[in-house]
Amino acid sequence: MANSIKTAQKWLNDADAILITASNGFSISEGLNLFANDQKLVTVLGDLVEKYNLPSLLGALGYQYPNELDRWRVYAKIAEFYNYNYQPGELMDQLKQIVDGKPHFIWTSNIDHHFALAGFENYLEVEGNWQTGVCTTHPKEHSLVDLKDVLHEIYLKDQNGTLTEQDLPTCGDCGSPLALNIPGDLFKMDQTQVEGFANFVNKYQDQKILVLELGIGPQNRMIKEPSMQLVAGNAQSHYITINKGQLNIPNVIGERSIGFSSTISEAFDALITGTGDLQTQGPTKPAPKPTPEQQKQQDEMMKNFYPSYTVNRGYRPGELVMYTTIDPAHPSHLHMVQYGRAIMYTYGDPVTVHCFTQDGHYHSVKLGLNKRKNEVHGFYVEAGTFIAMETHKGGKTGFSQISITFPDNTSGELLIPKVDQLEKAYPGQKALIERLMIKQ
Template sequence: MYYFDTDRMMSEGLKVSFDHKIEILKEQLECADAIVIGAGSGLSTSAGYTYAGQRFHQYFDDFYKTYGISDMYSGGFYPFDHLELFWGFWCRQIWVNRYAPIPSNLYQKLYAIVKEKEYFVLTTNVDHCFQRSGFDKQRLYYTQGDYGLFQSSHPQNASLHKTYDNYESIRQMIEAQGFTIGPKGELISPTNKEVSMYIPTELIPVCEDDGQWMTTNLRIDNSFVEDEGWHQASNRYHAFLTKHEGAHILYLELGVGMNTPVIIKYPFWQYTKENPHAFYACLNKGEAYCPQEIANRSICIDGDIGAVLQKLTT
């Protein structure tokens, strides 16, 4: 078994090459009894889900020119005056990041690496790429919501713990704006006219259980709905950890930043510290590090996740 002893290497002035780190990670992937994947936004960014630049302007240039919105993330918090406009923005956001084709095969590469292993995925991503790429639904825990779900804007009574599939509703909004949806789900802008930034009033989604306006099922405040599926996934995740307690577990952290470190990063560090047979791997461009307490059972690779997975599969 490989151990990446950071303390020794620093004290002796040694450097570990990128290729050597890849070999260490390969060994851990092969010999681990179980793998817990912790995935953050950096993984989806590496897969092509960029929220600014060319991809943003391809679908939201009218919002940029009219409101100065420069990226999808900040646009999600813009104080639109009308629900017709709010959903005009959000239906595109949801479609291109949840229902349109995944920009690359990065998630499929990751699945090919772990599919024969005992694995579980904990993720703060809301784009559903894991399940769409072949991962077992029973081994996925989406902690922060799902672009593919609505919830009541004021959950109460029957809607308090309930979410609602939004595919048909979002599709109707998209087509009402003037877009065409291709055979693979791709969003196609018309060539002979401008698309509308608004949706028709009658397409504003209303909760069937409480009569309130619908909103996105994303954890932005304490009104976030943790439905039955969310709780079942949470229970399966913690059961997986309990089942493999004390075993050789690889905690594989992919693209997790410091926005919500208490969900993935800090627990992974703590689990590794408490289990002398555990190993921690961090893949993150610009933010690959670990505490000194677990440095001798960790590998941190600062680089593009896609490039690392490519190396692991060749």
């Protein structure tokens, strides 16, 4: 454990840049719990909790209020408590100490805007924030609006009993009402933030970049999987995750990863001081390279799943692209995708990709060029999914070719499901499973 802490410190010191990723776990550590139904909810929202039977802050943000005044009363109370009066605490101070002047960027799904309020300048809020407004009539065309001062004025007038509908914010371009720019039909990504993130990744993706993950659950796919893919595709990169009781480190990056199953505060103390009695995971020992005979067997096994394939280096550092051809007599049988990958149609007949996900759902994706037949040119299949691919019946070409992008330092091993277990988990697809299961 002590060695893991020292190793994590070394990775931080040696990094050319740090990508900080954060989700609800970080907000909760700061005292903001979107899901809690407790006395603090009443402290923030007052009589509105009982009036509308609001279950949580998240429920309050999504509630369909009968009038706009109460909607904005809720928004203003939340903003006043968590934004206007926000003072960065120890966690933010420790994070700045850990970053220690290195180039860094924050990628977060939190909507509280706290990283910006704490003085961090480089960030991407992928789900917006509750301090920014978006036009309800022209959300894409008109600019986002900073509502910090407006929400404070609404709060003060509400407290004084003088709030009227004329005080509610409107779009400066067209006069339409504004909505909070948080997930929903009107949500608009801040393109300045997106551009900043793209520039950061492009600059450092093939250098010594360290991903520092804060409070992101193992099933969070919005940020967690792409950031792990970034690490998997760059042999110089490292990954440190902090999430008490729930760590998810795939084998492909295990030797360059350390997990702290602790509070963020405890892990920060350890990273700063170099000591701590914490439960850690990793780094794992690198997997031994296969012998020539094992490599031959592995190659033969690969042909059962990708009958005819070639592998080329991709456009990005650390990326490989497999071009595989399948035909009606040679489908790609069921196997697990150990790491998320992009699958693209190249040419030939359309392809059906059968997907069995970890949460017990089956769906299929049709790859092709005919949108009228619900075909798509490409899609991203998530890690842990069992997939199989086959060409459409009645195809004119007689074969299909697709490309699959994956990190170049993956083990290449294939995980094959047991037919009885898969049929038990997906009883409605029994015939499909039996047809596409590899015959061993």
